Amino acid sequence: xxxxxxxxxxxxxxxxxxxxxxxxxxxxxxxxxxxxxxxxxxxxxxxxxxxxxxxxxxxxxxxxxxxxxxxxxxxxxxxxxxxxxxxxxxxxxxxxxxxxxxxxxxxxxxxxxxxxxxxxxxxxxxxxxxxxxxxxxxxxxxxxxxxxxxxxxxxxxxxxxxxxxxxxxxxxxxxxxxxxxxxxxxxxxxxxxxxxxxxxxxxxxxxxxxxxxxxxxxxxxxxxxxxxxxxxxxxxxxxxxxxxxxxxxxxxxxxxxxxxxxxxxxxxxxxxxxxxxxxxxxxxxxxxxxxxxxxxxxxxxx
Amino acid sequence: xxxxxxxxxxxxxxxxxxxxxxxxxxxxxxxxxxxxxxxxxxxxxxxxxxxxxxxxxxxxxxxxxxxxxxxxxxxxxxxxxxxxxxxxxxxxxxxxxxxxxxxxxxxxxxxxxxxxxxxxxxxxxxxxxxxxxxxxxxxxxxxxxxxxxxxxxxxxxxxxxxxxxxxxxxxxxxxxxxxxxxxxxxxxxxxxxxxxxxxxxxxxxxxxxxxxxxxxxxxxxxxxxxxxxxxxxxxxxxxxxxxxxxxxxxxxxxxxxxxxxxxxxxxxxxxxxxxxxxxxxxxxxxxxxxxxxxxxxxxxxxxxxxxxxxxxxxxxxxxxxxxxxx
Numbered sequence: 001x002x003x004x005x006x007x008x009x010x011x012x013x014x015x016x017x018x019x020x021x022x023x024x025x026x027x028x029x030x031x032x033x034x035x036x037x038x039x040x041x042x043x044x045x046x047x048x049x050x051x052x053x054x055x056x057x058x059x060x061x062x063x064x065x066x067x068x069x070x071x072x073x074x075x076x077x078x079x080x081x082x083x084x085x086x087x088x089x090x091x092x093x094x095x096x097x098x099x100x101x102x103x104x105x106x107x108x109x110x111x112x113x114x115x116x117x118x119x120x121x122x123x124x125x126x127x128x129x130x131x132x133x134x135x136x137x138x139x140x141x142x143x144x145x146x147x148x149x150x151x152x153x154x155x156x157x158x159x160x161x162x163x164x165x166x167x168x169x170x171x172x173x174x175x176x177x178x179x180x181x182x183x184x185x186x187x188x189x190x191x192x193x194x195x196x197x198x199x200x201x202x203x204x205x206x207x208x209x210x211x212x213x214x215x216x217x218x219x220x221x222x223x224x225x226x227x228x229x230x231x232x233x234x235x236x237x238x239x240x241x242x243x244x245x246x247x248x249x250x251x252x253x254x255x256x257x258x259x260x261x262x263x264x265x266x267x268x269x270x271x272x273x274x275x276x277x278x279x280x281x282x283x284x285x286x287x288x289x290x291x292x293x294x295x296x297x298x299x300x301x302x
Numbered sequence: 303x304x305x306x307x308x309x310x311x312x313x314x315x316x317x318x319x320x321x322x323x324x325x326x327x328x329x330x331x332x333x334x335x336x337x338x339x340x341x342x343x344x345x346x347x348x349x350x351x352x353x354x355x356x357x358x359x360x361x362x363x364x365x366x367x368x369x370x371x372x373x374x375x376x377x378x379x380x381x382x383x384x385x386x387x388x389x390x391x392x393x394x395x396x397x398x399x400x401x402x403x404x405x406x407x408x409x410x411x412x413x414x415x416x417x418x419x420x421x422x423x424x425x426x427x428x429x430x431x432x433x434x435x436x437x438x439x440x441x442x443x444x445x446x447x448x449x450x451x452x453x454x455x456x457x458x459x460x461x462x463x464x465x466x467x468x469x470x471x472x473x474x475x476x477x478x479x480x481x482x483x484x485x486x487x488x489x490x491x492x493x494x495x496x497x498x499x500x501x502x503x504x505x506x507x508x509x510x511x512x513x514x515x516x517x518x519x520x521x522x523x524x525x526x527x528x529x530x531x532x533x534x535x536x537x538x539x540x541x542x543x544x545x546x547x548x549x550x551x552x553x554x555x556x557x558x559x560x561x562x563x564x565x566x567x568x569x570x571x572x573x574x575x576x577x578x579x580x581x582x583x584x585x586x587x588x589x590x591x592x593x594x595x596x597x598x599x600x601x602x603x604x605x606x607x608x609x610x611x612x613x614x615x616x617x618x619x620x621x622x623x624x625x626x627x628x
Contacts, residue, residue: 029488030459134578135345164344165515169559169572176569191488194518198561198572221563235493237518238562241541245497245522250490254458 008258010036011047012209018153023179023186025200025217027193027232029254033209034189038155041187043067054153069099072146076158078138082130089126092116092144099149115148118181119174136167140174147178157189172199193236197221205229208257208265215290225292227270264295272296304375306509307333307356307477311369314351314360321584325351325364327533330609331511335476336503338510340520340541342556343530346579349513352530353479356511357396358386374476391418395470399482401462405454411438411465412450419472437468441498460491467499474506481513496523517560521545526615529553532590533582535609539616549618549625551595589620597622 011033018024018041026034039045040052043059052059059067072095075081082091089112096108103111113123119140130138139159146154159175160168176199179186190196196203197217204214205226213226224230235248249271255261261268267277274295282295314326326348333339341349355366358378371379373394378386390396398404406414415434416427423430431450438446441464454462463483470478480499484492500523503510512523520527524541529550537550548554558573566572577594589595592602602621609617612624 029490136578165517165556166344166559166575169561170574172561173571173574176571193489194561194563197563198566199569201568217568231490235489236563237489237493237496237516237522239517239521239545239557239560241521241524241545243522245500246493247497248490248493250494254460254488254491 006258009209009260010257011040014050014206014209014211016204016211016214018185018187019202020152020185021183022202023188023200025196025203026187026189026206027191027196027203028206029191031254031257032206033257034206035157037206038073038157038187038189041153042071042073042155065099068095069149070151071153071155072149072151074139074142074146074154074156074159077162078130078135078142079162081142082138084130086129087126088116088121088128088130088133088141091130091141092148095145095149111148112144115144118178119144119147120170134167135163136170139163139167139171143171143174143178147182150182151184153185153187155187155189158191159188160195161190161192168195175199193232194238205232208255208260210265210293211291212266212294213290213292215292219289223289225289225297226266226294227272227296228266231269231271264293305332305372306335306337306374307331307511308370308372309356309368310371311367312352312355312371313367314348314355314364315367316361316364318583324582324586325533326355327582327586328609329528329530329535331356331528333477333509333511335509336507338500338503338512338523338525340524340527341511341513341530342515342517342520342527344515344556344579346532346581347530348533349530350481353396353481353511353513356479357390357394358383359390359396388422391470391475392422392473393475394477394479395473395475397463397466397470397478397480397483399485401459401466401486402454404466405462407454409453410450411452411454411457415450415465415469415472418469422473433472434468437471438465440471440502441465441468442494443468460487460495463487463491463495464498467495467502471502471506475508477509477511478503479511479513482515483512484519485514485516492519499523517556529556532579534590534619535617536591536619537617538609540614543614543616547614547616547625547627549612549616549622550591550620551597551622552591554625555594 014037028034040047043064092115093108093112096111121140121144160171163171188200200217202216203220204211207228213229224233231248231250234246250269263279264277264282267273276295282293284291284293285297309331312326312329316323316325329352341352343349354360360366412434416430419430419433434450435446438449443449443461443464484495514520527541527544528535528538531552537553548557555573555575561572575594582590588603588605589607592598607619609619612618
């Protein structure tokens with residue numbers, strides 16, 4: 001029953017830059033490490049190697065309080081990310097109670113009410129409990145809680161995946177409005193490429209802990225370079241009747257991340273795999289279009 | 303040609319502390335062999351309960367009624383529970399959304415696959431095993447022989463859903479009902495599973511009812527579409543017609559809500575449908591969508607609306623006429 005423990009490299013050799021004011025979409029299949037990366041950026045998990053810097057300073061040097069002031073999360077499931085025994089007012093106000101206890105209760109209450117109003121939560125919900133709210137309203141509570149400290153960066157991990165489509169569009173509009181109003185920077189973790197295309201300015205594609213391609217949204221969707229990106233985009237079912245369901249040619253399923261394939265970890269599923277892909281991991285090619293890790297572009301490196 | 307499934311006036315009522323919930327009202331479903339019907343709508347619209355009603359798997363408290371309820375020419379309203387058990391898993395099969403909770407964690411994959419076959423077909427266990435192996439391979443599971451001895455927790459979500467599909471196919475059903483079969487899966491796996499379902503349908507000629515909230519899936523998979531809202535079908539049409547000429551304000555609202563790559567300028571606002579669904583509890587009058595509808599008039603609160611033909615096989619439950627083609 002107890003076999004020796006082995007290390008799972010959930011996030012492996014990732015170099016990523018989040019630029020002020022952008023929406024960076026992080027896409028990939030479940031288990032690719034995108035949520036782990038998000039947790040590390042929130043300071044909830046340390047990196048085993050390497051460094052995460054915020055404005056040039058390693059986040060390890062920030063206290064958890066200071067980091068939480070500047071980086072806030074929005075999680076996928078507003079049914080489990082809100083404390084069912086606290087009122088909406090208490091949930092949204094908790095960061096203030098922690099960080100600005102000296103501000104006084106009435107000032108805190110005013111901030112909570114302003115933030116609730118800003119995200120479209122009627123003031124009458126102040127004394128409501130999460131179970132009295134719909135899924136969309138709960139996600140607004142989660143957004144209000146993230147915004148109440150006026151952070152600079154929001155890590156949004158699948159913020160609309162648990163919601164109905166008509167509610168999803170309201171939340172996406174709200175995220176876009178608040179980003180403009182408060183000059184926020186977003187990391188948007190999502191497996192929904194249509195959502196990413198809609199609000200991200202830049203996209204990073206993750207596969208088995210690596211970022212295999214990175215480019216601005218328009219060029220990534222217009223001319224994807226990595227075969228995995230192409231397969232991902234091909235599997236997006238746009239509402240166009242008559243096109244049928246595409247065959248992604250991905251064949252075998254997602255590998256077990258504890259036992260990644262040798263060479264390029266994508267080669268067993270890649271339609272364009274060459275002998276070199278089985279033996280050597282590709283180096284990153286960075287150019288004006290972005291960054292891609294694939295042997296198809298090797299001659300462009302040399 | 304006689305339809306595979308012919309249901310008219312389907313109703314499901316569920317008693318709740320707040321009053322009787324009219325969860326499904328006046329739903330007509332006709333399905334030919336080889337045809338795919340998509341039931342689309344948001345949470346609580348009654349699409350899953352409609353499917354459970356078709357299978358005779360409603361919760362005990364729920365009450366089902368219909369003016370017509372025929373499967374392959376047989377009146378299922380008169381079928382005994384024993385007769386239904388003979389049909390389920392045999393002539394009609396269902397795939398559920400969450401494969402982890404619908405597979406038995408303490409039974410091996412092989413035993414779960416074979417159970418239905420042995421129940422319905424009997425015969426030697428070796429024949430059941432052979433069929434199970436064949437289907438696991440057919441649904442794209444590598445190393446099928448080893449998988450038979452494994453348990454659900456040893457499989458990924460995509461593999462579990464493939465096992466569910468293989469299980470539903472064991473007795474070559476004439477009708478397959480799939481309730482959000484890919485909602486819990488990655489987009490790449492989703493495309494593979496749907497591709498597989500359509501391929502299997504082409505081979506076997508089974509009728510497929512696919513329940514989803516995803517209009518992208520509807521467009522790619524359906525022959526005909528029924529849009530449900532608060533327990534009723536509000537619009538129904540052949541798939542091309544529905545996307546070319548969505549006519550119910552709810553259908554149009556839904557289509558404007560979804561981001562489509564390349565359709566909107568970056569940062570442009572998505573459409574929204576204001577308000578929330580009011581659950582159809584108690585005495586109902588008028589159109590249930592009226593409090594969220596931009597076209598509502600006083601009459602919408604009192605008039606009863608029939609699902610009426612508006613041309614080209616399209617039916618609409620609304621005071622408005624067919625919209626101009628998009």
